Amino acid sequence: MDSTVISTSLPALALDMNVDPISLKLALTSYLVSLAVFIPISGWMADRFGSLTIFRSAICVFMLGSILCGVSSTLPQFVAARFLQGIGGAMMVPVGRLVILRSVEKVNLVKALSYLTIPALFGPVLGPPLGGFITTYFHWRWIFFINIPISILGLYLATRFIPDLKAEQVAPLDLKGFLLSALGCSLLMMGLATAGRHLVSGEVALTCVLAGLVFLAAYVWHARRASAPLIDLALLKIPTLRAGVFGGSFYRVGIGAIPFLLPLMLQLGFGYTPFHSGMLTCASAAGAMFMKTIAARFLRRYGFRRVLLVNGALGVLGLWAIATFTPQTPYLLMVVILLIGGCFRSLQFTSLNAISYADVDKLRLSQATSMASVAQQLSIGMGVVLAGFALQMSNEIQGHATLVAQDFWPAFLVVGAVAACALLMLRQLPHDAGAEMAGRDDNRPA
Incomplete structure (x- = not known):
């Protein structure tokens, strides 16, 4: 929720800190860079010091970063506080996913990962409207202060339910x-x-x-x-992991731009309030949540390769469809497009996350998880950077003094084109890639 609640508050943050809205891409990327930097070492720390110990420490660091975000008055202060938040977020990563990967058979892994991510999808659903509501009717600083009671609840739940697992043998850092x-x-x-x-x-x-x-x-x-x-690059010799990392990275560059571009377009271009912008933005997350419940059925019937190629193309078209939005576009039509697009993107991410581990043995799962997680965060951050650059170029080429609605459609086309490049890499997957994980017969024609 914390990573999405800020998106609808960017214009208000920019006004309060007296900076250009595009400059706030630094606040988004600093959080993602912090995740990418500390995710690899957090896996080692969880193995060395125990999952519960690291998870509770992560919550405390995250809560401190939230408090500092709430009291920040300048962009450098805010960026530094977001970086600290990212350290806490990165330290939480290995606990949930590694426990699932090490304890579930591959044939049930897609379903297990869906169970793991469905609750997390409530964050993207609640984040944008909650952030918009707080910004519109209270103050953006309360977006970060609400993390305090949530973190306290998290400490209690972690203590009660998460075992303090440690690895028997841990290589030196x-x-x-x-x-x-x-x-x-x-x-x-x-x-x-x-x-x-x-x-x-x-x-x-x-x-x-x-x-x-x-x-x-x-x-x-x-x-x-x-x-x-720290990250074993030799793992990239595994074709399915290589496709998941590189193909997934290109796809996430395009999709990672949406939380940055869409709220700015709706508020600065269309004149929506932060609350109305947030309500519209959460449509994508609602579609994503629905798709997680049936993703395993699609993969079992059609296989990873076909789903990744066909559904990936549909997801890119859904991203380009956002470029057609104008202030005159009916609200309901925008909701439908974002809802359907969210379904496509959710199925693609579920498939990419699963295929990455299809041929990785359990002894190297920690390394593979670190590699995939780092690539994921860097590519999302790169999507924000690319979107900000494309938006800036569009604004300057068209000669507008401030951001207007016409500046946004070229940016959506650019990030969509990058996402489409992922399909070229995913075509290299064998037809029976991930057959065991999808619950398919290896000899069934693709």
Whole structure:
């Protein structure tokens, strides 16, 4: 809920902090970069110190970050607080997913992952309208203060229900790999996110990008030689994991732009209130929640490859359909398009998440989970960066002094084109990819 509740409040935040709305992409990307940086080390920490210990510590860190977000008065303060929130969020990742992956047979994994994510989808449903309601009728700061009672409840529930599981043998922490990957991811994303709106000079932004690429290249060199790397790149030799990571990354770049672009378009372009914008935005999440309940049936009947290709294409069309929205588009029609688009995107993400682990043995699940999670967060963050850049270019090319409705459709077309590139990678999957996980006969014609 925290990652979506802020989206409808971006214009109010920008006004209160006296910054350009596009500049707030930095607040979104800082949270996602923090997740990408700390997810790999959090898996090691859960194995080393216990799942319950790490989960409760994560909630405390997240609650502290929420309080600091609520009292922030400048963009740098807010970005730093969101980064701290992301550390807490990253530390929660390995507990739920790893327990599921290690305890469920592959034939039941799709259904189990759906059970795991259906409750989490209430967040995207409740987040946008809740954020819009609070921003419209109270103040945006209360968006973060409501995390305090939720976190306290989370501490109680974690203590009661989550076992303090530890791994019997834990390899030493790859500290060098952690530092290289952390510096690479953070510098690259921050350099891209700060470019173009004079948050820092162009030279500084370019230096961050180049330095980030150098650190990431150094990590690749290190990982190929380390005995126990933080993220084992050799796992990419597994075709299904490779397709899930790379194909999923391109797809998420396009879809990750929606929470950034859509609320800005509805409020700044169409003149909607934050509350009405949030009510419309949550239609996608409602469609996603419904699809999670029947995703396993689609995969069992049609197989992973066909679902990923056909449904992926429909999801891209749904993204491009948003580009056709105008202030005159009927509200009900927008709800229907977003609802159906949410169904397509949900089925695609469920399939991508599952196929990534189809051929990974249980001994390497922790590494595979870290790799897939890092790629997921970086690609969503890259989607926000790309959307902000495309929106800025559209605004400047069309010569508008401020953001208007006509500035948004090119941005949706650009991110949709990136998402479509995922289909080229998913075509490389064999016809029987993930047959055991989908509950299909390997010999059945695709």
